Amino acid sequence: MLQDTPNLSSFSSSSSPRILASHIPYTLLPESMKQSRCKIVYLCRNPKDILISLWHFINNVTPESHECPSLKDFFEDFCGGLSIYGPFWDHMLGYYKESIESPWKVLFLTFEELKSDPVRTLKQLAEFIGYGFSQEEESGDVVGNILKLCSFENLSSLEVNRTERSWVGIENKVFFRRGRVGDWKNLLTTDMVERFDTICREKLERHGLKF
Secondary structure: OEEOOOOOHHHHHOOOOOOEEOOOOHHHOOHHHHHOOOOEEEEEOOHHHHHHHHHHHHHHHOOOOOOOOOHHHHHHHHHOOOOOOOOHHHHHHHHHHHHHHOOOOEEEEEHHHHHHOHHHHHHHHHHHOOOOOOHHHHHOOHHHHHHHHOOHHHHHHOHHHHHOEOOOOOEHHHHOOOOOOOHHHHOOOHHHHHHHHHHHHHHOHHHOOOO
């Protein structure tokens, strides 16, 4: 699995099936990918949780010689569409609309679905990529074993994720914080929530995307 690496030569030369993880908006994906038979799985979460998670992440990777953004300033930028990969609403809508127009090509999943019904979501994912579970596999608790292996608790406890760094030098443990739904409730004020919800109604809900 390769994630936003600058050199994709190893990816193109590796055998199929292959997985490429990226944060690139749908509009910026190469046409060759859009027109190919490859499957795209898009995973997002409640935008308010995205805001909080990204704020913590940036604070954790900001060098001590630089000032970390306050939550208030980061909130203002995020609401204004200033984010690493562009406005969050454009990023979500790009894949959401494509998942409706081409459901065989793009699967739109949410973190909330994964947390509330992991078994159903895993089966849906398996069917989408063409590797659905057999009756024998389900009876043998293959689904349950996969969920345990891929759980937040297991992945965050692995030695590689506790002590190693990514190819850009960031500690892997920074990518694991709480893995919970609704942490925004602990940090955003009532005024912030009201403003953010208004943006989501204007940008997302009118297209049928609601959190």
